Amino acid sequence: MIAVRLTPGAAKEDIGGGWIDERNARWLSARVRAVPEKGRANAALIALLAKGLDWPRSAILLESGDTNRLKRLRIIGGGRASARLTALIETWVGQT
Template sequence: MSGAAKPWRLSGDDILIDVRLTPKAAKDGVDGLEILSDGRPVLKARVRAVPEKGAANKALTQLMAKTLGLPKSAVALDSGSTSRLKTLRIANPDADTQAQLDALCAEPSS
């Protein structure tokens, strides 16, 4: 993905990922890269959980951990708890995690 827009960036020893979350979806999943109207890249994700009492946020962190093959404790919500646009923090990722994120973002979905 050299030179291409990507929704993740390094922050110290961690990775921050910008995500656009759709709650109350038919199924959980990560749908790839989306470029917002302001030009910002985000990773599209959807969860079945409702956006009440943090249920959708918890489902999102668990989905990302499972998708990237990480322990649940490695993925946390960094910002955006009440917004569709969120930032996730992955603690102490390895090079494989970065490669997996690049693969998830290979092509814009819209």
């Protein structure tokens, strides 16, 4: 499960940095150009994650946060590449 704080309508698409909520939970920050209409921003986020993780789009599912900035996504089949995916996500979160 990946927790992402999405900024739609950004000037540039990017993944990196972290955000900590009021419960002290860490969220990966992501920005997409797509606007938050009719699922466009969610689809752009999935495409961005798929490209960054080198993972099929169809294997990344939005679990919660359809109309919210805070989203939880599930990576299907991630068990076989768990160490690689975890290391990459931690690198993204650590960026400023």
